[in-house]
Amino acid sequence: MASQEMEQLVRREYKEGFVTDIESDTLPPGLDEGTIAFISKKKGEPEWMLEWRLEAYRKWLKMTPPSWAHLDYPPIDYQAISYFSAPKRPEDRPQSLDEVDPKLLETYEKLGIPLHERAALAGVAVDAVFDSVSVTTTFKEKLYEAGVIFCSISEAVKDYPELVKQYLGSVVPVTDNYFAALNSAVFTDGSFVFVPKGVTCPMELSTYFRINAANTGQFERTLIICEEGAQVSYLEGCTAPMRDENQLHAAVVELVALDDAYIKYSTVQNWYPGDEDGKGGIYNFVTKRGDCRGDRSRISWTQVETGSAITWKYPSCVLRGKESIGEFYSVAVTNGRQQADTGTKMIHIGEGTRSSIISKGISAGRSNQSYRGLVKIGPRAKGARNFTQCDSLLIGDQCGAHTFPYQEIGNSTATVEHEATTSKIGEDQLFYCQSRGISEEDAVSMIVNGFCKDVFQELPMEFAVEAEALLSVTLEGSVG
Amino acid sequence: MLEVKDLHVTVEGKEILKGLTLTINAGEVHAIMGPNGAGKSTLSAVIAGKEGYEVTSGSITFEGKDVLEMEVEERALAGLLLGFQYPVEIPGVKNIYLLKAALNAKRAANGQAEIPAPEFLKLVKEKTAEMKMDASFLQRSVNEGFSGGEKKRNEILQMLVLQPKLAMLDEIDSGLDIDAMKIVADGVNSLRAADRGILLVTHYQRLLDYIVPDHVHVLVDGRIAKSGGADLALELESRGYDWVLEESAA
Numbered sequence: 001m002a003s004q005e006m007e008q009l010v011r012r013e014y015k016e017g018f019v020t021d022i023e024s025d026t027l028p029p030g031l032d033e034g035t036i037a038f039i040s041k042k043k044g045e046p047e048w049m050l051e052w053r054l055e056a057y058r059k060w061l062k063m064t065p066p067s068w069a070h071l072d073y074p075p076i077d078y079q080a081i082s083y084f085s086a087p088k089r090p091e092d093r094p095q096s097l098d099e100v101d102p103k104l105l106e107t108y109e110k111l112g113i114p115l116h117e118r119a120a121l122a123g124v125a126v127d128a129v130f131d132s133v134s135v136t137t138t139f140k141e142k143l144y145e146a147g148v149i150f151c152s153i154s155e156a157v158k159d160y161p162e163l164v165k166q167y168l169g170s171v172v173p174v175t176d177n178y179f180a181a182l183n184s185a186v187f188t189d190g191s192f193v194f195v196p197k198g199v200t201c202p203m204e205l206s207t208y209f210r211i212n213a214a215n216t217g218q219f220e221r222t223l224i225i226c227e228e229g230a231q232v233s234y235l236e237g238c239t240a241p242m243r244d245e246n247q248l249h250a251a252v253v254e255l256v257a258l259d260d261a262y263i264k265y266s267t268v269q270n271w272y273p274g275d276e277d278g279k280g281g282i283y284n285f286v287t288k289r290g291d292c293r294g295d296r297s298r299i300s301w302t303q304v305e306t307g308s309a310i311t312w313k314y315p316s317c318v319l320r321g322k323e324s325i326g327e328f329y330s331v332a333v334t335n336g337r338q339q340a341d342t343g344t345k346m347i348h349i350g351e352g353t354r355s356s357i358i359s360k361g362i363s364a365g366r367s368n369q370s371y372r373g374l375v376k377i378g379p380r381a382k383g384a385r386n387f388t389q390c391d392s393l394l395i396g397d398q399c400g401a402h403t404f405p406y407q408e409i410g411n412s413t414a415t416v417e418h419e420a421t422t423s424k425i426g427e428d429q430l431f432y433c434q435s436r437g438i439s440e441e442d443a444v445s446m447i448v449n450g451f452c453k454d455v456f457q458e459l460p461m462e463f464a465v466e467a468e469a470l471l472s473v474t475l476e477g478s479v480g
Numbered sequence: 481m482l483e484v485k486d487l488h489v490t491v492e493g494k495e496i497l498k499g500l501t502l503t504i505n506a507g508e509v510h511a512i513m514g515p516n517g518a519g520k521s522t523l524s525a526v527i528a529g530k531e532g533y534e535v536t537s538g539s540i541t542f543e544g545k546d547v548l549e550m551e552v553e554e555r556a557l558a559g560l561l562l563g564f565q566y567p568v569e570i571p572g573v574k575n576i577y578l579l580k581a582a583l584n585a586k587r588a589a590n591g592q593a594e595i596p597a598p599e600f601l602k603l604v605k606e607k608t609a610e611m612k613m614d615a616s617f618l619q620r621s622v623n624e625g626f627s628g629g630e631k632k633r634n635e636i637l638q639m640l641v642l643q644p645k646l647a648m649l650d651e652i653d654s655g656l657d658i659d660a661m662k663i664v665a666d667g668v669n670s671l672r673a674a675d676r677g678i679l680l681v682t683h684y685q686r687l688l689d690y691i692v693p694d695h696v697h698v699l700v701d702g703r704i705a706k707s708g709g710a711d712l713a714l715e716l717e718s719r720g721y722d723w724v725l726e727e728s729a730a
Contacts, residue, residue, distance in 0.1 A: 427531060428568045435528050436582035436638065437556035437589070446581065450572025450621065 027084040033057065036185055039084050043154050043188075046161060056174040056184030063178045066312075069341040070370040070402055073283065073310055076248060083186045083219075139203065146202050148232075149194040153221050156192035163194055167225055171254035171291040171318070179250040179285040179312075183219045187252070190221035195230035195261075204460055206235040220251040226261035228294065233264040235463060249308075250285045259294030259321065264302070266459055268467055270474075271307035273338050281309025281338070288315035289345075292324035292353075300327040301344070302458045304467045306474045309338060314372065316345035319353035319381075326355040329455040331467070333448075333474050334367030334399070343372035343404075348381035348414070359390040360452050363399035364475055370402040377414040384414045392422040393451050395444070395475065445472035481506050481677050482527070482560075482646055487538035489519075489526050496522045498702030499538070504646065509678040511688055511713060514699035515721045520681045521565060523699070524648045528562035529555050542646070556582075557589040559645030563635035563652055569624040575634065576618035579604060579641050586642060607640040610670065612663050629660035636667035646677040653687035665690030685717035698724045 027038060036057055040050040065076070143150055149160065156164050174184045195201050226232055236253075249271070255263050265288075274281025284307075290299035301315035317326025328344035346355035355375070363369045375386045392401035403420050425447060433443035449456070449468050456464045482504040489497040496519045504510050514520050526533045527540060529552040540547040542560055550558065570578070584594045595603075608615055611633045623631050632652055639647050649668065653661055668691050671678060680691060688696070688710065696712040697704045700721065705728035706712065716724070 426568060429570050431528075431530055431552065432564065432568045432570070433578070433581075434552040435530075435556050435562050436578065436642070437553050437585040438578075438581050439553050439585070442581065442585070446573050446578070447570055450570055453572035 027082050029080050029082045031057075031078055031081070031083055031186070035083050039186060039188065042084065043157075045154075045157055048161075048165065049157050052169070052174075053185050056181050057186075059175050060178070060181035060185055063175070063181055065178045069312055069372075070368070070404075071310055071312065071339050071341050073339075076283070078182070081218075081248060084188065142202050146199055147196050148199060148201050148205075149192065150205055151192055153187070153190040153192045153223060156223070160192070160194070163225065164192070164223070167223055167254070167256055169254075171256060171289050172252050172287050177287060180252050180287040183221060183250045183252045183287070187219040187221035190223075190251070191234075192222075193224040193232060193234060195226045195232045197227040198229045199227075200230065201232040204233045204235055218249045220249070222251070222253040223256075224254070224263055224265070225256045226258065226263050226297075228258045229260045230258075231262040233460060234266070235460060236265070236267045237269050247281075248283050248285070251287070253286070253288040253315075255288075255290035255299055257290065257292050257294060257297035257299050257321075257324075260296045261294060262298045262300075263290060264300045265290070265315070266463055267301075267303040267305075268463060268470065269303065269305045269307050269311075270470060272309075273307050273336060274309040282307070283310045284308040284313065285310075286313040288313065290315070290317045290326065292317060292319045292321050292326060292350075294324070295321040295350070296323050296325075297321050298325040298327070300325075300329070300458070302327075302329040302455065303331070304455070304459070304463075304470070305330070305332040305340060305342060306470055308340075311338075311340040311342055313340075313342045314344055316347065317355060318347045318349065319355065319384075320349045321353075322350045323352040323354075324350055325353070327458075328355075328357045328359070329458040330359045331362070331452045331455045331471075332360070332369060333362045333364070333471060334369045335364040335474055336367060337365070338367040338369075340367075340369040341372060342370070343374075345374040346376070346386055348375075348377040348384040348386070351380065351382045351384075353381055353384045355386045357386070357388040357390070358454050359388075360455055361390070361392045361401055362395065362448055362451070362471075362475070363392065363401050364395035366398045368400040368402075370404060372404040372406075374406040374408070375416055376408040377410050377416070379410045382411060382413045384411075386414075386416045388416075388418045389454075390420050391451070392420075393425055393448065394422065395425045395448075397424075441472070444475055448472075448475060481543055482679075483539075483541045484523075484527075485539045485541075487523075487526070487540065488536045489522055490534045490536055491522065491532060495536075496533075496702055497526070500699070500703055502697065502704060504677040504679060506645075506677055507674045508695060509672060509680065509691065509693045510695045510697065511680040511682060511691075511693040512697050512699050512704075513682060513685070513713060513716055516683065518699045519702045520683075520699050521650050524562055524650045524679065524681055527555070527560060527648060528552065553585070556644075557586055561639060561642060561644035561647055563632075563639060563647065563649040565651040565654060567623045567631045567635055569626075570622040571624050573622050574618070575620055575622050576604060578622050579618075579638065582638070582642055604641060607637055610640060611637045611667055613637065628655035629657065632656060632664055633660065633667070636664055639671055640667060645675070646679065647671055648679040648681070650681045651683065652680070653682055653684060661687065662690060685713045688713045700725050700728060703728075 027035060033054060036053050040053060172180050174181055193205060224234060257263050271282040292299050299317050305311055315328060319326050326346050332340050332342050334340050344357055357373055359371050361369050361371055371390045373388060377384045390403055394401055401422055405418055407416055409416060429447050430443050433446060434440060448471055456467055459467060484500055484502040487497050487500040512520050535548055542558060547555060580600060587595060604618060605615060613633055652664055692710050696708050698706040705724050
């Protein structure tokens, strides 16, 4: 693309942020083709995008919500949801931190969130262009020099239609599952990353830099493409608890890695889990999939899941390229009445493909959590290897952990190993630490962090430190 | 410093300690001996505050404070430290991290700032060498994959770093070969000080060849049946426990 265009783009984003400039109107609840046409028009999308959405919608109508997960929630009324709402006007938002739930502020304090960021996270009407503008600008310049495209998906639809057309829905087909189909029809925003051939993205890309990320809404769509030999590390989410009025979240994330490319996708998810009785928490139904399309390509998912009332999420890798590598490192923590059904799928198609899965589940309170993993080795995946380790840690005696490993081995040269453990956080371990003068809370957090170490070391440094703090806060008071 | 008076303790409804009385003063080393099942380990566990032990009557005071009213960590911070017979493994938590957290908890309780990293490193290296442990132990997960002897040495290492006022060592000699026992005994002996009490719980006299106690108590059927000096241990070694039992019954 011409450098001038890029520059303009940079300026425009800088001025307006990522939220498309729209009058503050909100659609009434309900979903039909008119709703979709409205969204598409509001976003100024080209005709082909609208067609794509409508096709997804028509297919979605014929699908039924999945019922196999180990989750318990009332049926969702999709006609009761508003599918387009403009960002809240400043006058409707809390005017200062004094108006924000003190509990939320306390948590920010414990997590060490810088003061100037607390207001933005809590949804206070602050001038969107605050301190981090300079950061954002430097950041944009660096990416531009490297030739990396990082923008919102809405902008990508308009500015890079060829790339979007080529890759959107190529990893997660529209009809992949119920929630993916719904997302395809009504997605509102999300990120787009394109790293050209041979380029190593000069910095970790983070939604964190996108000040308005909190408003990307319930149906986020992310597409990341790494061309031959390119590399990128993408961080999603934030350790700070995110409040959102939208109860249903159904995001789709697609990753494409061509020959020798490497995509590392790290998530820290801490959405509102609901009150003590589980009321008001977010339902998080996410489809995340990476396609190791090229030979020797590698996709690595690392996730720390602590929030949401209900999590339904299986970041997966399709290992198509020869000797491609898929990795899944996960820590999921549930407390209170949270429910999580999460895991991964490793689909080995190419020769000599390898995958490793390390899943750590921690259940406390009256929460329930399941690990669900599929390792599928196709007939052509000669010499494919998988290693799976899933460990569950229970805190207290009212929570539950379940493991559902599935294996489909289509050829005899494959090696598949599976290890699973379930342990209760040892009274003995706690007593041992406490008898050394360490408080119960510190002891729990020490033991839990030790349990998660294998996964935390896969996180980018800063994230790892935050994740440790997050775990302690999440599990606070869960013992005794 | 430690006073246990007429202590009665039940575990799952069964009375294990039946009126145990014991006084330990600063500078003294006491050894509690006795046959299996006499309640030796129960005593140190109750003093440390382990759950599952119900004190039905009697009292434990430490430097005038009611120990039974204190939380587990408060007891440790007050200077009561238990060395475990079977130290647990804590996967993923580095030994050095546990040591540092424990030491800093103690410092915080004393109104001191956290120990500066270089000072801490110097301290643990010194103590690790004293216990003839390789420095790599510090980087390993707490007790994970440690041999029996290594676990015991690690317990003493913690004592050396935390410098308790009263060190309680529960069967610290079990499962040790003679070389490891000497190292452990040297460690314990280096803890002997005018301002520190030591309580050894042991089944065998063997350990007491290396750590010579000031007082020996024989615990039989939940009570101290006989007390004496270091020579009592030798007598037990040659005559067994039965005569004490008969004597106390008489």
